[in-house]
Amino acid sequence: MTTLVHLFKANIRQYGMIIALVLIMLLFQILSGGILIQPLNITNLILQNSYILVLAIGMVLVIITGHIDLSVGSIAAVIGAVAAIMMVHMQVPVWAAIVISLLLGALIGAWQGFWIAYVGIPSFIVTLAGMLLFRGLTMVVLEGQSISSFSQAFLSISAGFIPEGIGMIGGLKLTTILIGILLTLIMVWNEWRLRNMQKKYDTQRLPVIWFIVKLVLLSAVLNGFVFILAMYEGIPNILIILAVLIGLYTFVTKRTVIGRHIYATGGNVRAAALSGIKTKRVTFMVFVNMGVLSALAGLIFASRLSAATPKAGTLFELDAIAACFIGGASATGGVGTVIGAIIGGLVMGVMNNGMSLIGISIDWQQAIKGLVLLLAVAFDFYIKNRSTA
Numbered sequence: 001m002t003t004l005v006h007l008f009k010a011n012i013r014q015y016g017m018i019i020a021l022v023l024i025m026l027l028f029q030i031l032s033g034g035i036l037i038q039p040l041n042i043t044n045l046i047l048q049n050s051y052i053l054v055l056a057i058g059m060v061l062v063i064i065t066g067h068i069d070l071s072v073g074s075i076a077a078v079i080g081a082v083a084a085i086m087m088v089h090m091q092v093p094v095w096a097a098i099v100i101s102l103l104l105g106a107l108i109g110a111w112q113g114f115w116i117a118y119v120g121i122p123s124f125i126v127t128l129a130g131m132l133l134f135r136g137l138t139m140v141v142l143e144g145q146s147i148s149s150f151s152q153a154f155l156s157i158s159a160g161f162i163p164e165g166i167g168m169i170g171g172l173k174l175t176t177i178l179i180g181i182l183l184t185l186i187m188v189w190n191e192w193r194l195r196n197m198q199k200k201y202d203t204q205r206l207p208v209i210w211f212i213v214k215l216v217l218l219s220a221v222l223n224g225f226v227f228i229l230a231m232y233e234g235i236p237n238i239l240i241i242l243a244v245l246i247g248l249y250t251f252v253t254k255r256t257v258i259g260r261h262i263y264a265t266g267g268n269v270r271a272a273a274l275s276g277i278k279t280k281r282v283t284f285m286v287f288v289n290m291g292v293l294s295a296l297a298g299l300i301f302a303s304r305l306s307a308a309t310p311k312a313g314t315l316f317e318l319d320a321i322a323a324c325f326i327g328g329a330s331a332t333g334g335v336g337t338v339i340g341a342i343i344g345g346l347v348m349g350v351m352n353n354g355m356s357l358i359g360i361s362i363d364w365q366q367a368i369k370g371l372v373l374l375l376a377v378a379f380d381f382y383i384k385n386r387s388t389a
Helices: 002-010 012-031 039-064 072-089 094-119 123-142 152-159 174-200 208-230 237-255 257-267 269-274 279-305 316-326 338-357 362-388
Strands: none
Touching: 012 338, 039 072, 039 152, 039 208, 039 237, 039 257, 039 279, 039 316, 039 338, 072 094, 072 123, 072 279, 072 316, 094 123, 094 152, 094 279, 152 237, 152 279, 174 208, 237 257, 237 279, 237 338, 257 269, 257 279, 269 279, 316 338, 316 362, 338 362
């Protein structure tokens, strides 16, 4: 029990948000009369929040390095506009338009990263200027009008589902069920492998009984989620994209040299530079990455909306930043995880969805989300001050 308590205290930010997410879902499940976890609503919840989760993955790296990016919503908007012009007006193939859009996002990220990393202008100022600049360019490119009539191939990014190749039984899509079982086996194998590594290096690990309980709970949650999806249309294409991004960026931040450099740069930039880390290059690459993910979010949103509009991306940056802070990222840098940002994004998404289901007005929704963000950051400062006391 002592080991369990110590592990919980060491990961109180992330575990606290997981518990909060579960409690919020239970609350809105009761208040909505059981609508929240209906298959249709769960699927819509994924589709409605996918682009915010993509932005949160990039934003958490920016925040870990001690910076902020206020331009991501405007970048998403201008990239969506450019992609629409290429695909609808210029008849550029979908795959080519996507590649060009991502490269353009990288260039925009490099532009902002240059001013921040090598010129030394604060990221708040540079990205605030970028927010205004790219919002204006969106209006110019679209000439104040929306562009629609995308091809089905592009729309399938946000509206498509993996093909059902096996069939159905009892209203359940078997392909989705089998994928859930496969993912469960992979998860159990990975947890067992990590436990063996902890045993090999004699590091702290859960007692056997609690390790088994953890595997059972994770398996139940994963298979329950997949079961709900199988009752509707199956696994959305966008969920596959999100899973790949989460896995990739979790690996990069936890298992690679560049990941350790990102944390070191945000923790103490001078100490990192003295230890040989090229902190300017790290900052530059983080903003290039943010530009690429902003472009991807813009494509996903345009696909979801079936149109590129001048108002696309409005307040996306605030939702992404809120997701990171709610998920445990520190406002002073050096602290945060990709999984935490995803959990924070889900908290925001479930709150938006749940409040809409029970009829709370948009005005009160904004006020409640602001209060939740303030409480999350206050909790972060409380934990930090207690640990340094």
